[in-house]
Amino acid sequence: MPRPPRLSPDELAAALHGLPLWAGNGDGIRRTVELPTFRDAVAAIVAIADVAEEMDHHPDVDLRYRKLHLTLVSHSAGGVSELDLELARRIDALLPG
């Protein structure tokens, strides 16, 4: 299946209104979340991995103790695409608000 193209700056700004926990620009969209324990944070990464594998679209993940930093970018599109927005929505459904 063809992968969607990168969003224009205006499209991205509009989309971020619907994703208030995410911020970003053409380089990627980012969310940080703090989990109760280190193990909870690792479990969150595993749950995100299941979604990423199902979508064949993978986040950049940086875990610092209980703080999980996620960056979504479509490497093949050279920017943020509809796939990143979909992955962000699915990650939000998994994580505490």
Ligand SMILES: C[C@H](O)[C@H](O)[C@H]1CNC2=NC(N)=NC(=O)C2=N1
């Ligand atoms: C072959 C495979 O579909 C590609 O390598 C996929 C895998 N996951 C990916 N994830 C992300 N975030 N960007 C990509 O360009 C990408 N490419």
